[in-house]
Amino acid sequence: QKEVEQDPGPLSVPEGAIVSLNCTYSNSAFQYFMWYRQYSRKGPELLMYTYSSGNKEDGRFTAQVDKSSKYISLFIRDSQPSDSATYLCAMLKAAGNKLTFGGGTRVLVKP
């Protein structure tokens, strides 16, 4: 069993819809939770990070962490075609440690 599980998709939504992404993890040692966006043939770009359980909002993005259920989510409101990319969740046990990535979810926002 992988430490971090993520549905590979693809997830296709119409423009303006809410995109809902999630990951589950098995190791309770993970303390930091990130969401990255990766366009084809580019390096990952950090979108959101959270440390504690609860919600964090930044513009159109909302990240949720439920440590008791070992479940994290990312919501993208008012999705745009430019949001079409692969979204990777990643987790960290401590600063400077290696990131553990989920498999990534491909998202396609159709105009």
Place this chain on the structure above:
Amino acid sequence: GAVVSQHPSWVICKSGTSVKIECRSLDFQATTMFWYRQFPKQSLMLMATSNEGSKATYEQGVEKDKFLINHASLTLSTLTVTSAHPEDSSFYICSAFPGTDNNYEQYFGPGTRLTVT
């Protein structure tokens, strides 16, 4: 924001030759750098962790004699793929960690696409 560059962005080499990929942190010092490889439609797979001035720590299954990593300064790490084979063709990405207080973020480079013919 912090910037990490990689050079080259794209390289083609013949089977049996060696290729060096550079990873530079342009506006900060990186105590730790990470090297990943990514196959099409797959996630990033960590290859090794390198700390400035010390030997890299390789993940299980990664051949350290084939993938040579040098972290000679706080702003530069290099990955050399030795005796490259077509199966080494992949997207190689580095990330850099500043190591400053309360900063856990790792900054990713744009990646290097290696094609071995």
